[in-house]
Amino acid sequence: MKQLLLQIFTWWNGQTMGTRFFTWRHGKRVGEDEMGNIYYEGTMTSFGLPRRWVVYKGYAEASAIPPGWHGWMHYRTDTPPTKETYVARAWEKPHQANLTGTAAAYRPQGSIAAKGERPAVTGDYDAWTPGS
Template identity: 70%
Template sequence: MSLLKQIFTWWNGQTIGTRFHTWRFGKKVGEDQFGNVYYQGGGTDSEGRTRRWVIYKGYAEASAIPAGWHGWMHHRTDVSPADEDYKPREWQKEHRPNPTGTAQAYRPPGSLAAPGERPRVTGDYDAWTPRG
C-alpha cells in the first residue's frame, strides 16, 4: 500500500497512526478467513478491558468481521477463535458482507429502485391536512 494512501485514507487498510500503535503495542491474536488481522494490547479502554482492534484486508467494513471474531472484539469472550476450535452453530448462516449500495441490496416492492412497476395505490390512505 502506498504511503500517501496510508496517510490520507482511513478506509483503506490501516492509517499511519494505526500502523505505529500496532507496531508499538499490538500483539497479534489471529487472522480470519477473509485476511483481517486481529490485535490486542496498548492499555485499556474506558471500562478497564484490554484494547482490541482489527486491521482489515482492503476496505474498512465492520460487517466483514465473522461472528466468532465479533464476539471476541466486543469482549463477549476472552478466548479468540484462533485459540479455540471455533465452529459456528448449526443455525448460524455463512458470513456475507453488507450488500448496501450494491446490486445485491434489498429493494422492497414499491421502491423506486426495485425493478418492474410500482403497485397501484389502493385508496386506504388519507393525506394529512392541517386545520385552518
C-alpha cells in the first residue's frame, strides 16, 4: 500500500504510475546496473533517436547512474554496457553518487559544518571599507 501511494503522489521515489504505464506500453528493457537501476529503450523521438530512460531503484538521483550507462543514456554510444565487455582501467576509481546534502558530504578544513577548529587568521588580509 505504501509503495502504491508513493508511486501516485511522488516522482522522486522510483517510478510514477504514468512512467509505469508508459514503460509497460513502449519500453524494452535493456539492462540493469550494479545499483539496481533499470534502463529502457522505446519509440523514436522527433530527432530520430530511440527514447531512453531509467527507472531508479529508490530515490531518483541522476548522479547514481554509472559512467557506462551515462554514455548510453546520452547517445554517446549505441551499445549498452550489458552487451560489451568493459574492464575499468587501473587508475579509474569506482563510481560514487553525489553525496552533497548528506552526512557523508565533503567538508573541507575550516568549514562551519566540519568538526574541529577553524585555522587562525594570519593577519595578511585587510578588509575593504567604503571610502578608503
